[in-house]
Amino acid sequence: MRKVVFLQSSLTDVYRSIYRQFPNCKYVGIYHMDRPGILIRDPDIIEDVLVKNFSNFHDNDLEIKIEHDPIFGNNPFVLKGDMWKKKRIQHLSSVTPAKVKAMYPEIDACGDRMVSYLNKKIEKTGIFCMEALELAARYTTDTCTAVGVNLDANSFTDGVPELREAGRDIFEVGLFRSLKLYFMFLLPTISSFVTLRLLPKSLTQKYKSLVVQTLKYRAENNIKKNDFFDHLQEFRGEKQTVDEMAAQLGGLYIDGFGTNASGINFLIYNIAALPDVQNRLRDEIREYLERNDGKLTPEAIIEMPYLDAVVSESLRQYPPFPNLTRRCTKSYEMPKASENSSGFTMKVGTPVVIPAYTLHHDERFFPNPEKFDPDRFLGSNKESIVKYSYIPFGEGPRICIGMRFALFQTKVSIIKLVQNFKLSVNYDKTKLPIRIHPQGLILAAMDKLWINFEKLN
Numbered sequence: 001m002r003k004v005v006f007l008q009s010s011l012t013d014v015y016r017s018i019y020r021q022f023p024n025c026k027y028v029g030i031y032h033m034d035r036p037g038i039l040i041r042d043p044d045i046i047e048d049v050l051v052k053n054f055s056n057f058h059d060n061d062l063e064i065k066i067e068h069d070p071i072f073g074n075n076p077f078v079l080k081g082d083m084w085k086k087k088r089i090q091h092l093s094s095v096t097p098a099k100v101k102a103m104y105p106e107i108d109a110c111g112d113r114m115v116s117y118l119n120k121k122i123e124k125t126g127i128f129c130m131e132a133l134e135l136a137a138r139y140t141t142d143t144c145t146a147v148g149v150n151l152d153a154n155s156f157t158d159g160v161p162e163l164r165e166a167g168r169d170i171f172e173v174g175l176f177r178s179l180k181l182y183f184m185f186l187l188p189t190i191s192s193f194v195t196l197r198l199l200p201k202s203l204t205q206k207y208k209s210l211v212v213q214t215l216k217y218r219a220e221n222n223i224k225k226n227d228f229f230d231h232l233q234e235f236r237g238e239k240q241t242v243d244e245m246a247a248q249l250g251g252l253y254i255d256g257f258g259t260n261a262s263g264i265n266f267l268i269y270n271i272a273a274l275p276d277v278q279n280r281l282r283d284e285i286r287e288y289l290e291r292n293d294g295k296l297t298p299e300a301i302i303e304m305p306y307l308d309a310v311v312s313e314s315l316r317q318y319p320p321f322p323n324l325t326r327r328c329t330k331s332y333e334m335p336k337a338s339e340n341s342s343g344f345t346m347k348v349g350t351p352v353v354i355p356a357y358t359l360h361h362d363e364r365f366f367p368n369p370e371k372f373d374p375d376r377f378l379g380s381n382k383e384s385i386v387k388y389s390y391i392p393f394g395e396g397p398r399i400c401i402g403m404r405f406a407l408f409q410t411k412v413s414i415i416k417l418v419q420n421f422k423l424s425v426n427y428d429k430t431k432l433p434i435r436i437h438p439q440g441l442i443l444a445a446m447d448k449l450w451i452n453f454e455k456l457n
């Protein structure tokens, strides 16, 4: 772990190397600094931890005090015990399947703004080269703002839009930010004494003022929309405070901005690198448009099988959240790790790591894992994927709350891009093969991925 703390290796690389050294073990002993823990290699044990024995592994192994960071500290991801349950239900109720479908007009408008922005750039030069992550981050900032407070974040203008800049303060890799995250993750006991916050105070303030301004605007103009923001104002008949509303709005940005931008970044690259995949996607979109009188409905977007397979395969290769964690909350009898070992009683407080990225690249579950092959997620191939070997959104009672929203937002962005442009990788500017960045807890590429956008003939 020294290499991780000195930012020479990513946690993902360290876990992968341990995972590969013990091919015959179901789990392996590790140390998170001074704390002994385990790294799981076996899907059945993953199911035991995430689902079957959830009460023994109730919490994530991360410590943030609400007093230090009122936004991230209030997120279900870091909350523990009963407080987690209450906030999870509250967050979940704002992204139900019906509510996500109802967000379509706002998300569609963001996609159109992205298309106009690229079109304007192309008009000048015929071909426009842009870094995939920057495009993805502008789009996710735009969609979170449109869905959260029904405003245009002006993400697709020249210059650096304010909320896009704010997003950098949360997740983009950087020395201080990475050290802070590793402290929260590897040394949670210390991080609860020291004032550690994921969000800078200025950003907490920004979310609060967005809430105050939107409340004022809606009250003055008598606006009732039954949308995400209106939903924040009340939960089960209880009026929510500005702080509580800001925490949930901030949650949408924290959860929906960084992870989604990471996912879309790699997805754009994969589609640009593989013209056959791109053409097949375009054919599928055309087919659905023809079937639906030239219009796409949210139902059609969710259903498109090839698009779904492409998104799933990209999340397999590059899961934005590469390592899941749990903390043992009730002592647990672990089964034997291998033929020649015996089980043991796991103590309360023990960290448990489930290395999603490494599982997704394990030959046992995904033959030829470095190949981008969407067919793995079509028809009977999809059904034969070993359960709990593919976990980009986690599993069990703590499964990602925003999964449906994230997939929908991602699919709309890809449809808009593929429908309007020919995408290709700018190989002069992009350094390959892709290397994983050693800093940060969200998966990031070490080098920028540059994409050429051209008008379709």
Ligand code: HEM
Pocket: 050, 060, 075, 076, 077, 078, 088, 091, 095, 251, 252, 255, 256, 257, 259, 260, 263, 319, 320, 321, 324, 325, 391, 392, 393, 394, 395, 396, 397, 398, 399, 400, 401, 402, 403, 405, 406, 407
């Ligand atoms: C591609 C985008 C995303 C990916 C890959 C992703 C992935 C994940 C993963 C792996 C977890 C941990 C699950 C576990 O420990 O079993 C998680 C938790 C969570 N996600 Fe997401 N996420 C994404 C987008 C979002 C969005 C858009 C939202 C909000 C609208 C969201 C809200 C949350 C919350 C609140 C949790 C904590 C759940 C809990 O502990 O109860 N995520 N996500």
